Amino acid sequence: MNTTEVLVEVHRGPILECTHRGSVAVWRHGEGLIGGIGDTEARILPRSSSKMIQALPLVESGAADAFGLTPEHLALSCASHQGAAIHTDRVTAWLDTLGLSEPDFRCGVQWPNDVPARDALICAHCGPDQRHNNCSGKHTGFLTYGKHTGAGPEYIDPAHPLQAAISEAWDDVTDEPNPDFAIDGCSAPNFATRLSGLARAMAAYAAATPEGGTRQAAMVRLREAMMLHPDLVAGEGKACTRLMRAMGQRAAIKTGAEGVFIAIIPDLKIGVALKIADGATRGAEAAIAHLLGRLGVLDPMHPEARAFAHGPIRNWNGIETGHYRIADALSGLSL
Amino acid sequence: MNTTEVLVEVHRGPILECTHRGSVAVWRHGEGLIGGIGDTEARILPRSSSKMIQALPLVESGAADAFGLTPEHLALSCASHQGAAIHTDRVTAWLDTLGLSEPDFRCGVQWPNDVPARDALICAHCGPDQRHNNCSGKHTGFLTYGKHTGAGPEYIDPAHPLQAAISEAWDDVTDEPNPDFAIDGCSAPNFATRLSGLARAMAAYAAATPEGGTRQAAMVRLREAMMLHPDLVAGEGKACTRLMRAMGQRAAIKTGAEGVFIAIIPDLKIGVALKIADGATRGAEAAIAHLLGRLGVLDPMHPEARAFAHGPIRNWNGIETGHYRIADALSGLSL
Numbered sequence: 001m002n003t004t005e006v007l008v009e010v011h012r013g014p015i016l017e018c019t020h021r022g023s024v025a026v027w028r029h030g031e032g033l034i035g036g037i038g039d040t041e042a043r044i045l046p047r048s049s050s051k052m053i054q055a056l057p058l059v060e061s062g063a064a065d066a067f068g069l070t071p072e073h074l075a076l077s078c079a080s081h082q083g084a085a086i087h088t089d090r091v092t093a094w095l096d097t098l099g100l101s102e103p104d105f106r107c108g109v110q111w112p113n114d115v116p117a118r119d120a121l122i123c124a125h126c127g128p129d130q131r132h133n134n135c136s137g138k139h140t141g142f143l144t145y146g147k148h149t150g151a152g153p154e155y156i157d158p159a160h161p162l163q164a165a166i167s168e169a170w171d172d173v174t175d176e177p178n179p180d181f182a183i184d185g186c187s188a189p190n191f192a193t194r195l196s197g198l199a200r201a202m203a204a205y206a207a208a209t210p211e212g213g214t215r216q217a218a219m220v221r222l223r224e225a226m227m228l229h230p231d232l233v234a235g236e237g238k239a240c241t242r243l244m245r246a247m248g249q250r251a252a253i254k255t256g257a258e259g260v261f262i263a264i265i266p267d268l269k270i271g272v273a274l275k276i277a278d279g280a281t282r283g284a285e286a287a288i289a290h291l292l293g294r295l296g297v298l299d300p301m302h303p304e305a306r307a308f309a310h311g312p313i314r315n316w317n318g319i320e321t322g323h324y325r326i327a328d329a330l331s332g333l334s335l
Numbered sequence: 336m337n338t339t340e341v342l343v344e345v346h347r348g349p350i351l352e353c354t355h356r357g358s359v360a361v362w363r364h365g366e367g368l369i370g371g372i373g374d375t376e377a378r379i380l381p382r383s384s385s386k387m388i389q390a391l392p393l394v395e396s397g398a399a400d401a402f403g404l405t406p407e408h409l410a411l412s413c414a415s416h417q418g419a420a421i422h423t424d425r426v427t428a429w430l431d432t433l434g435l436s437e438p439d440f441r442c443g444v445q446w447p448n449d450v451p452a453r454d455a456l457i458c459a460h461c462g463p464d465q466r467h468n469n470c471s472g473k474h475t476g477f478l479t480y481g482k483h484t485g486a487g488p489e490y491i492d493p494a495h496p497l498q499a500a501i502s503e504a505w506d507d508v509t510d511e512p513n514p515d516f517a518i519d520g521c522s523a524p525n526f527a528t529r530l531s532g533l534a535r536a537m538a539a540y541a542a543a544t545p546e547g548g549t550r551q552a553a554m555v556r557l558r559e560a561m562m563l564h565p566d567l568v569a570g571e572g573k574a575c576t577r578l579m580r581a582m583g584q585r586a587a588i589k590t591g592a593e594g595v596f597i598a599i600i601p602d603l604k605i606g607v608a609l610k611i612a613d614g615a616t617r618g619a620e621a622a623i624a625h626l627l628g629r630l631g632v633l634d635p636m637h638p639e640a641r642a643f644a645h646g647p648i649r650n651w652n653g654i655e656t657g658h659y660r661i662a663d664a665l666s667g668l669s670l
């Protein structure tokens with residue numbers, strides 16, 4: 001990661017307090033890489049930014065249709081949700097339709113980040129369960145695939161047919177044969193890809209048409225589901241939800257742990273992938289907000305765009321103490 | 336910050352997932368800089384790592400003695416605490432002795448990071464108040480100075496006599512005349528310093544003796560108070576508390592927001608200051624744990640040293656998914 005560049009600066013008063021280095025890849029379907037910063041060929045773990053790839057077997061196998069899944073379900077299958085009632089209620093009902101229940105999950109227990117949901121559990125002297133895990137929608141999709149195909153219950157095993165199907169799709173969309181993998185926060189394998197390969201995959205989602213065959217049709221359904229339900233993909237207060245709402249279905253975007261962000265922009269047939277080298281969420285959010293503005297799908301003066309790309313940063317008294325600045329390497333990117 | 340170096344790596348499975356760049360300064364009192372990585376002359380905001388400097392006027396003015404402050408009070412004046420009962424109960428009692436109360440604070444309201452304290456407030460349908468602010472001990476020290484000297488109540492005003500006294504002390508210990516400042520999370524001015532100047536200041540604390548005059552005597556009292564009460568300087572689970580406990584009063588250490596850490600090592604007359612360029616706490620914690628081991632005051636195989644410098648990183652199921660690695664620039668630092 002030695003060739004990363006500074007993408008985002010954090011200023012406090014007269015001092016440049018922090019910098020976030022990283023890499024950016026912008027890919028136009030049919031053309032290739034049309035813009036890059038840093039090391040676009042570095043192998044990264046896209047983490048949750050790749051959930052729409054991990055959801056391809058769910059749709060392509062016919063499992064989604066067999067269980068009557070709606071765009072809400074598909075949005076949840078691509079989500080890193082907050083564990084709010086709007087998420088866990090839907091996950092519970094979906095599990096019911098499969099004849100399964102919470103212990104069938106393999107994602108682990110996580111406290112919800114949604115404050116009302118968290119506070120209700122605390123006041124009831126209850127803990128969370130696996131439905132509150134931010135990946136429980138993805139895992140319900142995994143279980144749906146297993147139920148439909150008759151594959152076994154240990155769906156996070158790298159040798160499970162589901163993971164083999166994801167790996168096959170991965171190779172196709174990212175051009176990464178036999179990808180390496182690591183274990184994600186939710187215990188599922190997370191496949192590695194060059195950053196440019198992730199952007200290539202997102203451009204394929206952007207350019208996909210319903211008539212383009214099974215894979216493209218699945219891509220369209222997943223992309224549209226994300227844009228239709230920004231609140232199910234993340235939750236109140238989160239960048240994915242706020243920025244997708246601000247864009248009015250002009251792009252599907254998704255964050256991933258450790259500073260990853262992707263964008264799918266259908267009108268332009270463009271996919272974007274970026275990685276902040278240090279893993280900072282605030283750096284990835286500032287960079288994607290800027291890039292969406294540069295690509296014309298987000299008004300740079302929209303309050304949400306300003307909030308993520310500029311700030312201000314405020315302290316416990318609400319006093320403005322600093323701001324973000326898009327660094328020259330990113331603001332000067334030619335597209 | 337272009338000359339920072341990678342100090343800490345974050346690995347997940349076969350992938351180098353993140354890197355944390357930064358700078359390190361190690362200063363021996365009477366000798367000067369004996370080790371450095373990156374840009375030791377960059378001006379940084381030390382944030383809460385400088386609380387023992389901000390507490391000098393409290394002790395030197397005679398205010399601490401006039402109000403009978405104990406090492407517990409002095410540890411709190413240097414603390415970024417969790418808002419646990421052990422912290423807020425002492426702050427409340429200390430305010431009482433001053434004839435003051437919570438509205439006299441200017442630090443702002445912050446939810447406590449201590450889980451039992453937070454949960455008790457949630458279940459009582461109460462919010463936090465300014466006593467829960469992680470800086471409330473520092474601010475009680477500020478109020479004590481004001482009460483003793485008769486300075487006005489707006490103690491965070493950069494023109495207030497307290498802030499002038501801090502600036503004077505700052506100049507002396509960091510060798511930074513008329514330092515720039517920014518506004519901190521708690522609304523107090525936070526003065527800037529070269530990283531080497533911060534290490535120089537910490538070496539002065541390390542070398543100070545009770546017989547060395549007013550300033551040195553104050554430094555000794557603050558340093559000893561921090562080492563005596565690791566639980567008051569931060570709280571359960573926090574790096575300052577856990578690593579100071581592991582070292583058994585061989586060093587006083589303090590974190591600061593945005594990736595700063597300092598160490599005061601009396602036996603060696605050494606001060607350490609480090610800054611992670613991206614502001615990551617995990618990077619600063621790994622780097623200081625390694626450096627304390629290198630300097631012989633923390634057993635590198637102590638479970639707390641291992642936890643911060645190596646990990647493992649575990650996921651929601653408790654599965655080991657990765658680890659930290661001290662990068663070559665840091666492990667190869669000659670001291």
